[in-house]
Amino acid sequence: MTQHLDDPVLFSAPPMAEQERMIEALLFATSDPMTVKELQDRLPHGCDAAQALVHLKKRCEGRGVNLCRIGEGWAMRTAPDLGYLMQIEQETPRKLSRAAIETLAIIAYHHPVTRAQIEEIRGVSVSKGTLDLLIDMGWVRLGRRKMTPGRPVTFGVTDEFLAHFGLENARDLPGIKELRAAGLLDSTPPSLDGLDDPDGLDDTQAQLFDD
Amino acid sequence: MTQHLDDPVLFSAPPMAEQERMIEALLFATSDPMTVKELQDRLPHGCDAAQALVHLKKRCEGRGVNLCRIGEGWAMRTAPDLGYLMQIEQETPRKLSRAAIETLAIIAYHHPVTRAQIEEIRGVSVSKGTLDLLIDMGWVRLGRRKMTPGRPVTFGVTDEFLAHFGLENARDLPGIKELRAAGLLDSTPPSLDGLDDPDGLDDTQAQLFDD
């Protein structure tokens, strides 16, 4: 680099402050990091890109934008500690469809449960989209395959689901009897013997959650 | 927004030097201008974006990259005197026809202006392609309809136009003060005031530019 200074230069090189300014503009406008050589080629004759980089790096210290070495090149980058400013968090409230809520409820109460079982309980088929949505949300996860013919996959709720609803355990969800006792079920079904068997459900739950 | 509540300094804003640093990082990160409000929204609670901009502008003075006001927004731009270093980054400018350039100038100086007014000034009809092109380039936009018979649409220049020509606002157009003083932005010669309807352009201009 120093050879430039020794050159019998026709036009003397710009002062270092000016060279630094040039480097700053070049690194700002370029779309890729630039090597010292590339910078040198862009600067007027007699400039010392390496030296100007040192000055610029020093000037940028503690600023919002820093001079960084990226591979062989140099680039201006926003200070890493300010990265959080570059992100805006936007909360978009979203309602779940009735199908999604029902599916989620079934998974929560019957965990782990196969798709066929969910369909059995809802009385209608469950679209893959609904399950995908719940999995995407992080509330439902795939569980172990069931040891029945076809070895169907099972679905269960996640810790995230429990955290969201403030539950310690899926067993904390109230059963039908409690719901009715709490007046949360407005319809009083005809008492059909043999049907009113909330134990069945509770048993399954007890078994399935103790893994 | 919730991050503010997590801040260790619950209600005290960061020091101004830090705010300036944040503004610098934000404006550096984007290539599009940001308004004071947009900046304010990104900064932690209690910051004063407008004040930080003043500090940053001062700091950038004489540097290779300057803080520029563009319409309602602020953006970082390389200093114009260093343009010659950036031949590689230079975009091949779109060749505009004489008709397009004149039409653009008329829209900029008479903003908002109807097609009939453009034609009146140029003495020829405006081909549809010309306005389409200018709109397509993002330099001209449709404005509000004029409250005159036929409610014609008006045309005006965009912030992108201002950004391209490095104008803070339409008031900074070269020679606009002199043109207005000479009555050349009016629809009638100054000596004939009262003969024709002097309202048309004159008043609208005054309203638009004096805000």
Added chain:
Amino acid sequence: MGDRDQNQFDLTRGEDPQTVAARVAAEALIVDVDGFEGPLDVLLTLSRTQKVDLRKISILDLAQQYLAFVERAKALRIELAADYLVMAAWLAFLKSRLLLPPDPLDDGPSGEEMAAHLAFQLERLAAMRDAAAQLMARDQLGRDFFARGMPETVSKISIVKIDVTVMELIQAYARLRTRDEFRPFAMDRDRDRVFTMEQALDRMRGLIGFSGDWSDLSSFVPPGWQEDGLARRSATAALFAAALELAREGKIELRQTGLFEPLHLRQKDQPQ
């Protein structure tokens, strides 16, 4: 601009068009007339030959020059657009106004006012041309000054906040379970002999496109469901419900010739 001014000079000075040089000039003029941006542009170009402030320009002289231009152009058999001729007529009228004493009965603008307006228009056009040149001479983005070459993405993280309370979840489950409790006992036991409406809809949607004409509802009962009475009844009921649903959606038409007669259905004509 310089070339055009030159040609303009040749034209208005009225050189002999028969000379070879004039023929060449005339050829150039044909191109150049196309190059003019209308009569006002021609007038502005002509006015420049007066080399005076546009505000002090002699409109009378200008009108004469323009009329000479139009005459010459006609002599050279150059097709002039209508607006050039309209301008010529208007200028001839203006000329007469300027030369004749004002008519006291006419309350329109005087010749001087018309001339002043024309001078204003020319000055304004010239001013806009200058302004356009000044504008284009400014420093331009991407040519003289530059935006950030590698913008960092300022991302918007969209956090979808699902609006579901634990109560909604519980109630949804309760709704399902109580629905279960209302379900007829027999159906729970004979689930494999129950043809659901979903199944019926699927089947009907699949088949309706193929049976072009009226077909009996019972013909849609799938094989294997016809033998067993309970299964057949279940399938028929489901298909009936499905038929009503499809008719409601406007997909099919239903027909029954009389009470307890077979129910026929066919695909509804697609709208043209």
